[in-house]
Amino acid sequence: MKNIIIIILILLAIPSIAQHEGHIIKGRVVSSQNDPVTGAYVRWMDKEAGVFTDSAGSFQIEHHHEAPYLIISFASYTIDTVYVKNMDSTYIISLKSDNEMETALIIGKRINYGLSRLSPRTTILLGEREFQKAACCNLSESFENSPAIDASFADAVTGTKQIKMLGLDGFYTLIGKEYMPAIRTLNSYYGLSLIPSSWIEGIQITKGAGSVVNGYESMAGQINIEMKKPFDKESFLFDQFVSEGGRTETDLMYRKDINKYVASSIFLKGAFRPIKNDRNNDGFLDQPLSKQFQAMNRWQFMSDKGIEGIASISYNNDTKEAGQLAYYDGDNNAYGIDLNTKQFDVFAKIGKAFKDKPYKSFGSQYAFNNTSFLGTYGNSINSKVYEAKTSSFYVNLLYQSIIKNTFHEFQTGISFQSDDMDEKYDGFAFQRTEIVPGAFFEYTYKPKETFSLVGGIRADYNSIFGMSVTPRFHSKYRFNKDKTAIRLSAGMGRRTSNPLAQNQQIFASSRTLAFINPDWSLPYGLEQEVSINSGMSFEHQFRLGYMPVTLGLDYFNTSFLSEVVLDRETANTALFYTVKNGTRANSFQSQVDLQPARRTEIRLAYRMFDVQTKYNDIGYLAKPFISKHRSFINVTQKTRNDWQFSSTGTWYGPQRIPGYRDYVLFELSDDYSPSFILLNAQISKTFKKQFEVYLGAENILNYKQDNPIEEAVNPFSENFDAGMVWGPIFGRMIYGGFRWRVQVGS
Amino acid sequence: MKKLLIALLMISTVSVFAKTITQKILVKGECEMCKDKIEAALDIQGISFAEWDVESKMLTVRYNDKKISEDQIHETISKLGYATGKLAANVASQKALDKCCQPKKVCGTEKAGCCSKKK
Numbered sequence: 001m002k003n004i005i006i007i008i009l010i011l012l013a014i015p016s017i018a019q020h021e022g023h024i025i026k027g028r029v030v031s032s033q034n035d036p037v038t039g040a041y042v043r044w045m046d047k048e049a050g051v052f053t054d055s056a057g058s059f060q061i062e063h064h065h066e067a068p069y070l071i072i073s074f075a076s077y078t079i080d081t082v083y084v085k086n087m088d089s090t091y092i093i094s095l096k097s098d099n100e101m102e103t104a105l106i107i108g109k110r111i112n113y114g115l116s117r118l119s120p121r122t123t124i125l126l127g128e129r130e131f132q133k134a135a136c137c138n139l140s141e142s143f144e145n146s147p148a149i150d151a152s153f154a155d156a157v158t159g160t161k162q163i164k165m166l167g168l169d170g171f172y173t174l175i176g177k178e179y180m181p182a183i184r185t186l187n188s189y190y191g192l193s194l195i196p197s198s199w200i201e202g203i204q205i206t207k208g209a210g211s212v213v214n215g216y217e218s219m220a221g222q223i224n225i226e227m228k229k230p231f232d233k234e235s236f237l238f239d240q241f242v243s244e245g246g247r248t249e250t251d252l253m254y255r256k257d258i259n260k261y262v263a264s265s266i267f268l269k270g271a272f273r274p275i276k277n278d279r280n281n282d283g284f285l286d287q288p289l290s291k292q293f294q295a296m297n298r299w300q301f302m303s304d305k306g307i308e309g310i311a312s313i314s315y316n317n318d319t320k321e322a323g324q325l326a327y328y329d330g331d332n333n334a335y336g337i338d339l340n341t342k343q344f345d346v347f348a349k350i351g352k353a354f355k356d357k358p359y360k361s362f363g364s365q366y367a368f369n370n371t372s373f374l375g376t377y378g379n380s381i382n383s384k385v386y387e388a389k390t391s392s393f394y395v396n397l398l399y400q401s402i403i404k405n406t407f408h409e410f411q412t413g414i415s416f417q418s419d420d421m422d423e424k425y426d427g428f429a430f431q432r433t434e435i436v437p438g439a440f441f442e443y444t445y446k447p448k449e450t451f452s453l454v455g456g457i458r459a460d461y462n463s464i465f466g467m468s469v470t471p472r473f474h475s476k477y478r479f480n481k482d483k484t485a486i487r488l489s490a491g492m493g494r495r496t497s498n499p500l501a502q503n504q505q506i507f508a509s510s511r512t513l514a515f516i517n518p519d520w521s522l523p524y525g526l527e528q529e530v531s532i533n534s535g536m537s538f539e540h541q542f543r544l545g546y547m548p549v550t551l552g553l554d555y556f557n558t559s560f561l562s563e564v565v566l567d568r569e570t571a572n573t574a575l576f577y578t579v580k581n582g583t584r585a586n587s588f589q590s591q592v593d594l595q596p597a598r599r600t601e602i603r604l605a606y607r608m609f610d611v612q613t614k615y616n617d618i619g620y621l622a623k624p625f626i627s628k629h630r631s632f633i634n635v636t637q638k639t640r641n642d643w644q645f646s647s648t649g650t651w652y653g654p655q656r657i658p659g660y661r662d663y664v665l666f667e668l669s670d671d672y673s674p675s676f677i678l679l680n681a682q683i684s685k686t687f688k689k690q691f692e693v694y695l696g697a698e699n700i701l702n703y704k705q706d707n708p709i710e711e712a713v714n715p716f717s718e719n720f721d722a723g724m725v726w727g728p729i730f731g732r733m734i735y736g737g738f739r740w741r742v743q744v745g746s
Numbered sequence: 747m748k749k750l751l752i753a754l755l756m757i758s759t760v761s762v763f764a765k766t767i768t769q770k771i772l773v774k775g776e777c778e779m780c781k782d783k784i785e786a787a788l789d790i791q792g793i794s795f796a797e798w799d800v801e802s803k804m805l806t807v808r809y810n811d812k813k814i815s816e817d818q819i820h821e822t823i824s825k826l827g828y829a830t831g832k833l834a835a836n837v838a839s840q841k842a843l844d845k846c847c848q849p850k851k852v853c854g855t856e857k858a859g860c861c862s863k864k865k
Contacts, residue, residue, distance in 0.1 A: 026778065545768065546768050546795060546797075546806045546808060547795075548797075595795075596794070596795070597794035597795045597808070598785075598789060598793075598794065598795055598796065600794075640789065
């Protein structure tokens with residue numbers, strides 16, 4: 001019995017339409033006599049949910065990044081493990097009996113963008129190639145080609161882009177690294193800019209409520225970032241980026257197998273902006289001078305007994321200087337900004353799978369973060385200082401199994417989150433320690449691959465806010481020969497607001513901060529934010545003549561039961577207060593993906609956000625700095641000799657600018673920004689599949705917001721404000737660089 | 747200026763459609779692996795799109811008839827080892843194919859690979 005050789009032939013199966021789907025691994029399980037094995041169970045190591053082979057021994061399973069080990073089991077056969085070492089979707093893997101693993105032979109091509117087929121949630125997968133179409137260099141700048149996310153500047157001085165999803169600020173989206181909460185509290189404003197794109201393997205964007213397993217903080221959605229892993233195929237990376245304006249970014253990565261069970265990788269990044277630019281002649285630097293240093297070390301191990309783990313330690317140091325040119329020429333009366341972020345992170349995951357019970361596994365996740373931030377706004381005579389420190393610790397213990405058979409799966413576990421926050425700004429001092437133990441249970445009814453129902457609930461005890469219960473619900477149905485899918489979701493979300501840390505654009509202004517009707521027994525005197533999100537999505541694949549087309553439509557609504565509002569409607573003030581039954585955000589998106597030729601891809605999208613926020617004494621107003629309408633086109637053309645041409649055009653509709661209200665006449669004279677178009681293009685050429693050179697231009701039409709800083713001539717006056725930004729600041733930017741990637745065995 | 751650039755962007759896309767013929771050709775392949783081989787072999791000058799359907803065995807191909815003729819497409823497929831509706835397979839290439847990509851009568855009664863399972 002043990003000598004039976006199971007040969008798995010992962011068949012070449014990439015219909016061109018599959019490029020619009022997730023990574024689907026297809027394969028066959030056959031015995032040593034080459035007979036098809038029917039009813040063998042194939043699953044990923046850390047997931048009990050798997051698939052059975054059909055009468056021909058064939059199976060299909062969606063690629064899973066977290067633990068890329070396929071486990072194959074069958075009553076009378078030895079269980080075997082296949083290490084799927086790459087995201088490529090085509091494999092020929094042969095296995096021998098006693099768990100001897102052989103390297104996968106990779107033939108297939110990568111799938112870079114698509115809606116996840118098997119997920120019960122509306123999840124978009126972005127592969128590395130997809131965000132390489134954007135200019136550079138960190139995650140905050142990597143969403144330019146994904147219509148699901150809006151990325152724009154929130155202030156005119158720090159050069160950091162903030163994201164919005166479903167019409168809500170990025171901090172309402174749970175952003176995690178490998179399913180552990182990462183970008184939150186003090187890191188909400190600058191966190192995304194400290195994740196280098198070159199270090200990322202892929203991103204999953206989930207619209208609407210996420211799984212209860214990952215906590216209660218996903219209110220608008222969830223973004224999961226998979227970093228490159230020590231067991232990945234890519235063994236060396238050297239990327240260099242240079243842009244007009246003097247920005248340079250260098251990324252390095254090296255990985256090594258220590259032995260059969262352990263591998264390690266080291267990542268380094270240095271980013272510099274040493275040149276002062278003031279193209280709009282407002283006396284302020286258009287982009288900050290910056291120095292960034294980042295390092296990460298990862299370790300991954302796997303044992304023959306089904307134990308697998310990954311651990312990372314990282315350190316980031318980011319220094320930015322911004323403000324008036326005169327400040328750097330030694331003018332003591334000029335306005336300057338100095339910012340420093342120090343971030344230290346440790347995170348680890350350990351899991352165990354059971355060979356005799358392939359549906360069962362244990363997992364544990366641990367994350368520790370320590371961040372300190374110091375921001376000085378002004379000059380040596382007159383300045384405001386924001387000084388903040390945070391330490392957070394997170395543990396999540398998970399158990400997955402089935403009830404009677406694999407139609408009924410469940411995940412359950414307990415979690416622990418603690419946050420220490422210490423902040424001082426302009427006479428305010430806030431300190432809090434928030435400890436949240438919790439428990440969760442998620443049940444999945446999956447009678448077949450095309451239908452699933454997921455119900456999840458979690459209960460948490462928050463040391464400040466007390467008990468809370470968070471239910472979530474998801475369902476998926478695919479029909480019409482798998483060409484059409486409908487998904488429904490609904491769920492609650494909640495978070496503790498960090499009004500200062502997440503709205504740092506208000507520091508670069510003369511606005512006076514105030515907390516209205518505070519309850520000082522709570523952090524910042526504000527209540528926890530609670531929202532209900534519900535939505536549906538529709539996906540349909542069809543032919544336009546010969547041409548494969550994917551159509552996607554989705555609608556989501558987020559309604560806040562309790563919300564912390566930033567109110568900049570009154571001149572010279574920034575007010576924070578709790579509002580009951582606040583913002584109502586409706587989001588509709590339609591997207592069409594066309595493939596007129598083998599190497600031509602066209603993506604057209606339109607999205608509409610209708611977001612109404614309730615302000616004290618005013619009532620409902622459109623949420624500021626959100627384009628109600630946005631449309632998008634991307635055309636990518638590749639050639640046989642590895643050239644790639646990509647161009648993206650985005651039209652942004654008008655955005656409401658807060659504070660332009662005439663209270664004397666009680667007239668609603670809201671001011672709106674003009675609409676504008678951003679056009680980006682990039683050309684790249686890859687040599688020997690290893691070395692890619694690229695040249696691109698952002699904002700080709702050279703569109704600029706006229707006065708991104710209000711009262712820039714007099715930054716110490718009461719009307720100074722660098723936080724009223726709705727458009728590009730720098731204008732056209734030419735950039736170029738190379739990416740050098742070496743893969744094992746190539 | 748803006749509109750001009752956008753128009754250019756659209757035209758560059760549309761130019762892909764010009765002067766092309768879309769045609770269906772019967773190709774006697776067997777399985778998903780054949781599909782990938784056929785589509786990869788037709789990734790040549792003059793052909794902008796090629797997709798073969800396992801169930802119907804029909805190939806949808808779009809080509810520029812100034813750069814490649816229909817006969818040349820049949821020849822390319824034949825040389826790869828597959829028969830088309832017009833042309834028999836090149837025998838040597840056919841024998842060199844993986845067992846599962848050969849027609850049943852060529853690979854015999856052996857129950858190997860996907861020869862045992864005809865879709």
